[in-house]
Amino acid sequence: MSSLLRIIRFTRSLNPLYLAIVVCSVLTALAGLAVPFIIGRATDVVTSAVNGEMSAGDAVRAVILLALVLLAVELVNTVVSNVGGWFGDVMSNRLRTILSVRYYDKLLHLPQRWFDAELTGTIVARLNRSIAEISMFAKTMSNSFATMLITTVAVLGISAYYYWPLAVLLLIVFPVYVWLTSLTSVKWQKLEGEKNEQVDIASGRFAEVIGQIRVVKSFVRERSELSDFSRRFWSTDATTRAQSTHWHRMDVLRRAALNLVFFGVYAIIFVRTVQGAFTLGEMVLLIQLMSMARQPVQSMSWVVDSSQRAIAGSKDYFRVMETPIDERTAAMLAARVGVRDTAGADARSGAADGDEPGTRTGGLTTLSEHPDEAALHPVAGAPVVAFRHVDFAYEGDADVLHDIDFAVARGEKVALVGESGGGKSTIVNLLLGLYEPREGAVEVVGHDSADLPLDVLRSRIGVVFQDASLFSGTIAENIAYGRPGAGEEEIEAAARRANADTFIRRFPAGYEQIIGERGLKLSGGQRQRIAVARAILKDAPLLVLDEATSALDTKAERQVQKGLDELMEGRTSLIIAHRLSTIAAVDRIITLDEGRIDEIGSPAELATTGGIYAQLLALQDSGQTKRLAKYGITG
Ligand SMILES: Nc1ncnc2c1ncn2[C@@H]1O[C@H](COP(=O)(O)OP(=O)(O)OP(=O)(O)O)[C@@H](O)[C@H]1O
Numbered sequence: 089m090s091s092l093l094r095i096i097r098f099t100r101s102l103n104p105l106y107l108a109i110v111v112c113s114v115l116t117a118l119a120g121l122a123v124p125f126i127i128g129r130a131t132d133v134v135t136s137a138v139n140g141e142m143s144a145g146d147a148v149r150a151v152i153l154l155a156l157v158l159l160a161v162e163l164v165n166t167v168v169s170n171v172g173g174w175f176g177d178v179m180s181n182r183l184r185t186i187l188s189v190r191y192y193d194k195l196l197h198l199p200q201r202w203f204d205a206e207l208t209g210t211i212v213a214r215l216n217r218s219i220a221e222i223s224m225f226a227k228t229m230s231n232s233f234a235t236m237l238i239t240t241v242a243v244l245g246i247s248a249y250y251y252w253p254l255a256v257l258l259l260i261v262f263p264v265y266v267w268l269t270s271l272t273s274v275k276w277q278k279l280e281g282e283k284n285e286q287v288d289i290a291s292g293r294f295a296e297v298i299g300q301i302r303v304v305k306s307f308v309r310e311r312s313e314l315s316d317f318s319r320r321f322w323s324t325d326a327t328t329r330a331q332s333t334h335w336h337r338m339d340v341l342r343r344a345a346l347n348l349v350f351f352g353v354y355a356i357i358f359v360r361t362v363q364g365a366f367t368l369g370e371m372v373l374l375i376q377l378m379s380m381a382r383q384p385v386q387s388m389s390w391v392v393d394s395s396q397r398a399i400a401g402s403k404d405y406f407r408v409m410e411t412p413i414d415e416r417t418a419a420m421l422a423a424r425v426g427v428r429d430t431a432g433a434d435a436r437s438g439a440a441d442g443d444e445p446g447t448r449t450g451g452l453t454t455l456s457e458h459p460d461e462a463a464l465h466p467v468a469g470a471p472v473v474a475f476r477h478v479d480f481a482y483e484g485d486a487d488v489l490h491d492i493d494f495a496v497a498r499g500e501k502v503a504l505v506g507e508s509g510g511g512k513s514t515i516v517n518l519l520l521g522l523y524e525p526r527e528g529a530v531e532v533v534g535h536d537s538a539d540l541p542l543d544v545l546r547s548r549i550g551v552v553f554q555d556a557s558l559f560s561g562t563i564a565e566n567i568a569y570g571r572p573g574a575g576e577e578e579i580e581a582a583a584r585r586a587n588a589d590t591f592i593r594r595f596p597a598g599y600e601q602i603i604g605e606r607g608l609k610l611s612g613g614q615r616q617r618i619a620v621a622r623a624i625l626k627d628a629p630l631l632v633l634d635e636a637t638s639a640l641d642t643k644a645e646r647q648v649q650k651g652l653d654e655l656m657e658g659r660t661s662l663i664i665a666h667r668l669s670t671i672a673a674v675d676r677i678i679t680l681d682e683g684r685i686d687e688i689g690s691p692a693e694l695a696t697t698g699g700i701y702a703q704l705l706a707l708q709d710s711g712q713t714k715r716l717a718k719y720g721i722t723g
């Protein structure tokens with residue numbers, strides 16, 4: 089229950105709507121309650137006419153008048169309940185919107201580690217379910233709960249007025265019914281949780297499989313993927329049967345209790361009328377009131393049931409909402425004065441929260457106006473990037489990096505070379521602040537990067553990731569991802585430098601070409617060049633290339649390299665490449681061996697030490713020689 093109250097507190101902006109709904113419900117309930125009185129009165133008039141106590145003409149006039157009043161009351165009921173319904177629809181949709189936007193906001197600020205441990209599809213399935221259940225509950229409740237409550241109270245009062253034992257009987261029914269229902273709910277919820285877990289796992293896999301359908305097809309795993317999915321979903325069948333058996337068994341119990349009580353109620357009404365304690369009209373009134381009381385009692389099981397679901401949903405919701413964001417993200421948000429407030433203010437003003445993500449989440453203040461801009465004033469003489477005795481583990485204490493210690497001076501080009509899995513990309517991840525070192529520190533322009541606001545830090549780094557990681561949408565949108573306001577010319581210039589302009593123009597829609605999910609419609613090399621163009625356009629002072637040109641052929645790579653060389657001119661760069669030709673022109677090479685620095689030196693120096701770089705050179709040369717030999721060329 090407390091989690092439902094939390095939802096209400098969480099969505100304070102909806103208070104006026106909640107109020108409007110309550111007002112409509114009260115009016116609807118009052119109009120509904122008037123009906124039995126009118127019909128009871130009409131019954132009495134008819135009885136008097138039949139008994140000859142009233143003239144037929146008077147009686148007809150009276151009943152027609154009563155029928156007209158009935159019409160008016162019912163029309164009011166019809167209109168007001170629909171107005172209330174409208175408020176209910178708007179409220180539940182806003183509730184869903186607010187909850188979804190906040191959830192997304194939260195997710196976007198969770199640490200990388202959190203995502204490492206979760207499947208996308210599972211996150212999405214959980215979000216959809218919990219929010220849908222909360223807003224469904226809010227909607228149905230708002231359209232019936234207040235009315236039900238008022239009706240119940242009124243019926244109790246009225247029946248107590250006519251004959252108190254009736255009220256006592258009704259009073260017993262409610263707690264017994266609610267008690268039996270909540271008994272049912274505990275087990276029901278547990279089983280529901282088991283079902284949800286299976287469905288969430290299946291949904292997670294589902295999203296993964298659809299996202300990588302090519303792999304599934306090529307390894308002909310459709311059947312086994314499907315059977316796994318089907319097994320999980322079918323496992324909910326047995327659970328559902330157990331769940332439903334339990335529910336219906338308990339329903340028989342509580343409805344039987346209800347039937348028993350109403351037996352008593354009706355028996356009392358009939359007997360007392362025969363004894364002359366009630367007029368016929370009063371009997372009709374009471375019978376109608378009782379059937380009005382019956383409905384809330386029965387809906388009570390639904391209310392308890394769906395409120396339990398909504399409670400479970402809101403717990404799931406708040407579990408994610410309460411996941412701590414890392415300190416640096418928190419610092420970044422705190423520094424972004426206004427962003428959170430604006431979102432809150434919008435929610436308060438009742439505007440659909442998050443209808444313009446560009447202005448609010450995008451309120452991620454542009455960097456030039458960042459309050460902490462000063463934090464990045466370089467410390468005189470400090471290297472642009474420095475790793476100070478960094479140890480790092482993704483999980484537990486299984487260190488992936490050991491005592492990494494190096495510095496990159498302003499304008500210097502440094503290459504990281506080492507075996508696959510040696511920790512090169514991990515160094516990039518640490519530099520970007522996606523993870524924190526376990527020991528030691530990463531410094532940027534002389535500041536411990538742990539003290540820098542993350543957005544300031546990241547705005548300074550243009551990175552081409554090992555997997556090109558594009559988004560669905562157009563080529564132009566992708567290139568401009570790091571600089572949303574960039575003009576057409578800037579986008580094209582960046583593409584030209586990345587040697588992408590030519591192939592882009594070959595598409596029928598050119599820069600407006602839609603490239604599919606994660607850029608699926610592009611070749612690997614095309615994707616890489618878009619990613620390079622994206623980093624070029626960002627124009628950050630520190631450039632990080634993680635295998636940025638690995639998917640290109642030698643010719644295309646040369647061309648991209650030319651663009652990159654120009655870009656790297658006077659810019660600090662960290663380059664990871666397997667192809668040695670790519671790094672021949674760097675100032676220094678750092679070789680990594682199983683997460684440890686092996687050597688640091690210029691390409692010329694390292695060529696002669698017999699270390700990793702020299703070995704790679706030798707391997708490449710021998711390959712070259714063999715190939716040349718094959719064509720009858722030697723030397
Ligand atoms: N998110 C992660 N969670 C746990 N372990 C990880 C994660 N990412 C990488 N690793 C592990 O860290 C080690 C270093 O990985 P990293 O990606 O840094 O290697 P790399 O040098 O970039 O290799 P490659 O040349 O193949 O790209 C690997 O053993 C890998 O299994």
Ligand SMILES: [Mg+2]
Binds near residue numbers: 512513
């Ligand atoms: Mg890597």
